[in-house]
């Protein structure tokens with residue numbers, strides 16, 4: 001070793017050491033001294049450097065092919081933690097290189113280069129942690145948005161689920177049609193998480209949430225300098241959803257110019273970010289939703305016919321809650337469980353009288369409205385069962401008035417006898433009395449001038465209670 005080489009190696013930031021074939025350490029640079037916190041005088045020519053592990057690799061390779069190539073040795077790296085002379089723990093990686101004797105061709109020396117990889121290790125550990133977290137979140141999402149998370153057994157919801165599960169694995173554009181709160185976004189997510197795109201993003205964009213120009217920059221993104229204030233480029237939802245699914249909510253709100261651009265994305269799978277010179281390809285599956293009927297909009301010319309046909313490849317209709325009111329007990333059970341987990345408050349069920357009121361209501365806000373009502377009742381409910389007295393007043397009024405005339409036309413309902421209607425009226429009044437008297441049956445009976453036993457008898461003709469019973473760790477609907 002000449003002085004110059006040692007000088008150069010001492011200036012290196014990486015640790016460099018050289019071990020002779022008889023295992024004697026012959027060079028140990030300054031960085032090595034710092035990393036190992038040992039002075040070179042104590043080790044050079046004295047220590048046999050810890051090459052036992054490495055020696056085995058040498059032997060293995062030598063036995064196989066005789067001469068060792070750089071590639072075979074280059075792959076032999078070693079990681080360990082050292083205590084730097086400044087006292088901090090340092091993760092290092094050593095890469096070994098053989099130095100061959102010119103004449104004999106045998107290995108004369110092995111050079112080790114030690115790199116400080118503390119920062120790299122921190123980043124790798126962080127990446128591992130994030131990857132594990134991603135796996136957990138993904139499996140949580142997959143189970144949260146599994147088709148089984150969509151509650152209901154009525155024929156219309158079963159039909160919607162059947163159609164959705166059949167189309168999920170394909171790349172087909174799906175149009176979800178249904179009133180507000182019927183579960184369009186929930187079903188869109190279930191389709192995505194049951195598709196081949198499940199590991200890629202699900203990105204939702206509400207077409208009514210932005211004015212026209214903003215909407216286009218949200219959807220397509222923009223390049224730096226595309227407009228005043230665009231000081232850096234920004235990816236649009238199409239780019240963010242790349243490889244995954246783009247959910248276009250409330251598609252009827254798109255302006256005519258956006259409709260043309262969306263049509264191009266669907267047809268050509270291409271789009272241009274604002275200010276871009278070249279088109280980009282759009283690797284997305286489109287799911288769309290509307291709570292309005294599209295046909296009349298096509299007829300009056302506000303919605304493009306060609307786009308309509310592109311989007312209506314595979315329509316799925318989600319029924320309003322009032323058309324599947326039989327699903328109400330099951331929905332209530334699942335919501336009570338959901339809020340039980342979220343709030344830590346346990347409500348075992350709902351009384352027959354309260355359920356009767358909920359069954360009669362017409363639920364214009366559908367499952368979302370039901371969810372809000374249940375959440376509110378969970379907060380207000382003092383006992384472990386929801387009673388009529390916990391219900392909001394407007395539900396009571398609706399339950400009382402609904403049997404007599406249509407909510408929309410105001411006309412008397414057909415096919416109801418006077419006797420039937422009087423019974424309904426009577427029941428409505430009894431429920432109202434119960435609510436007013438904080439569910440106290442004696443007081444309610446007194447209010448209506450009835451004995452308690454007559455009041456109870458009339459009430460017993462109502463539908464059965466819905467209760468959540470925690471039996472053997474499970475809860476289920478039970479009739480009382």
Ligand SMILES: Nc1ncnc2c1ncn2[C@@H]1O[C@H](COP(=O)(O)OP(=O)(O)OP(=O)(O)O)[C@@H](O)[C@H]1O
Pocket residue numbers: 149150151152178179180181182183184185186187291367368371
């Ligand atoms: N069948 C169902 N089972 C369980 N929860 C449901 C069901 N349908 C809807 N929900 C719940 O109701 C709420 C509203 O659903 P979602 O947002 O999917 O409705 P939407 O049709 O997209 O409404 P909007 O048109 O107002 O956007 C969500 O919290 C969703 O989880």
Ligand SMILES: [Mg+2]
Pocket residue numbers: 184185249
């Ligand atoms: Mg929605």
